[in-house]
């Protein structure tokens with residue numbers, strides 16, 4: 543099939559390259575000329591494992607190309623995927639201005655039947671709204687609109703797409719259903735066919751549920767600390783129950799990223815707009831907003847409230863490992879608090895430092911973990927990068943001025959930390975204190 547993907551962010555780029563890799567001819571369109579000129583040369587704007595190789599391979603094999611010219615890309619397309627951003631407005635609603643601009647351009651340039659699919663996460667009702675815009679601009683209805691929400695995770699985006707657990711297809715015609723079912727056949731996955739509104743709702747419900755699991759386990763973690771239980775064991779004990787499942791029960795400093803914070807908020811607004819008070823998700827957000835500061839509290843506790851002049855090595859800045867994405871990363875809130883208290887913060891992240899410097903004022907970064915921890919009064923782990931998990935903890939201890947490790951991601955074993963003589967505070971577990 544010929545596919546035109548509009549928007550080359552995570553979703554556009556990853557779905558574009560994956561659809562081309564399974565044999566389709568894909569043209570990716572963006573209004574950002576610099577991005578497109580780089581992509582043509584194989585320069586990828588984001589850090590995502592495996593993406594560069596796959597882009598280069600598919601460009602070379604003539605299945606993948608990049609352009610800023612929507613009209614030409616549309617001409618040949620059977621399927622058009624809209625994958626532009628839907629950032630939050632100040633009131634939390636999804637901002638649809640990029641989607642609106644794209645729908646208008648599609649309408650102006652539409653010639654011949656196409657299935658126009660929204661991959662971006664959009665409020666319920668957007669599919670119908672897009673249809674109206676295109677009809678008005680095109681002056682005809684020889685097209686179908688559809689919804690095909692995206693479920694990939696940053697950091698494992700290629701794997702998630704190639705091994706998708708389901709494809710959700712929201713359609714209002716048999717023709718669109720046929721085209722999109724055919725398109726997803728090579729993924730050999732569960733296909734959920736629904737009406738467009740239901741497909742749009744599935745995306746928000748899925749993200750809100752995952753966010754709920756995280757805030758739930760974080761609240762359990764907070765109780766664990768008060769009653770002397772270990773949340774990692776609690777999660778393990780819960781997770782073997784298939785009705786609960788093991789995933790997304792890692793307690794820590796809460797969720798960040800471009801989607802959970804935005805989509806929970808958007809869902810609350812979708813509900814409010816139809817007169818419904820979405821209490822559970824509101825609490826999920828409240829818990830999440832507080833959770834990231836628990837790591838700050840634990841740093842304060844380790845130094846009896848006095849951080850002035852303390853050298854603190856922060857390991858990890860991105861909102862999760864394997865990405866340079868800083869959107870809504872806990873580090874954005876935690877580091878300024880430490881700086882306000884007069885601490886000397888030295889941060890290291892394997893890939894997110896350049897982006898972090900744009901987000902966090904006066905952020906001092908160094909190019910290796912060794913430089914960050916040398917002579918530090920404490921190490922604070924904010925992102926669970928594997929390279930931190932693999933640290934030689936005995937060696938780390940030698941580099942520190944004081945063996946204090948505050949772990950927002952529960953990366954290390956309590957007994958090992960106790961044996962090594964660390965003051966080790968984590969989330970939802972007892973504090974190992976040998977100072």
Ligand SMILES: NC(=O)C1=CN([C@@H]2O[C@H](COP(=O)(O)OP(=O)(O)OC[C@H]3O[C@@H](n4cnc5c(N)ncnc54)[C@H](O)[C@@H]3O)[C@@H](O)[C@H]2O)C=CC1
Pocket residue numbers: 548549550551552553554571572573574577625626627628640643644661662663664692693694695696800801
């Ligand atoms: N980032 C993620 O992991 C996931 C994102 N989503 C959803 O997918 C959507 C896109 O997200 P990202 O890829 O992160 O977005 P992004 O914000 O990183 O990228 C959007 C791209 O669209 C381009 N664009 C904007 N207006 C345009 C226009 N008129 N014509 C052509 N290109 C245009 C921008 O230049 C930018 O390159 C959002 O709705 C998001 O909620 C869904 C699942 C996962």
Ligand SMILES: O=C(O)[C@H]1O[C@H](OP(=O)(O)OP(=O)(O)OC[C@H]2O[C@@H](n3ccc(=O)[nH]c3=O)[C@H](O)[C@@H]2O)[C@H](O)[C@@H](O)[C@@H]1O
Pocket residue numbers: 663692693694695696697749752756789790791792793794795796797798799800801802861862
């Ligand atoms: O709509 C989206 O954009 C995407 O949002 C999330 O993907 P992503 O934000 O890339 O990352 P996750 O792996 O879900 O992690 C989100 C946040 O939750 C945190 N998290 C995750 C799991 C967990 O057990 N505990 C926990 O604190 C992570 O550290 C991170 O800050 C969803 O997992 C994707 O299915 C969805 O497509």
